[in-house]
Amino acid sequence: MKQLFKKYEHTFFSLLLIMLDIIGISAAFLAAYAIRFHTIFPVPKGIPPLVEYVKILGPLVILFILVFERLGIYKPKSIRFTLAKLPNF
Numbered sequence: 001m002k003q004l005f006k007k008y009e010h011t012f013f014s015l016l017l018i019m020l021d022i023i024g025i026s027a028a029f030l031a032a033y034a035i036r037f038h039t040i041f042p043v044p045k046g047i048p049p050l051v052e053y054v055k056i057l058g059p060l061v062i063l064f065i066l067v068f069e070r071l072g073i074y075k076p077k078s079i080r081f082t083l084a085k086l087p088n089f
Contacts, residue, residue: 010076014074017073017074018065018074021064021065021068022061022065025060025061025064025065026057026061029053029057029060030053030057033050033053
């Protein structure tokens, strides 16, 4: 079992990081919309529908994931370095 986990460790952690990045990017995008249009900031031209913003969220997430991949964030060395910083439980 340990050998199997070791074989797919990189794939597992890469997918986990990608999923967490998708959630984080989406949450940040929606929080920015909420802060901009539903707080004390004046909105002289009215509040645009959320649907219009959600339409560009998919391509935006894909763009960010591609940029992160190009920067090498999901490579095995980067993942091992990050995991080495975590405390052992």
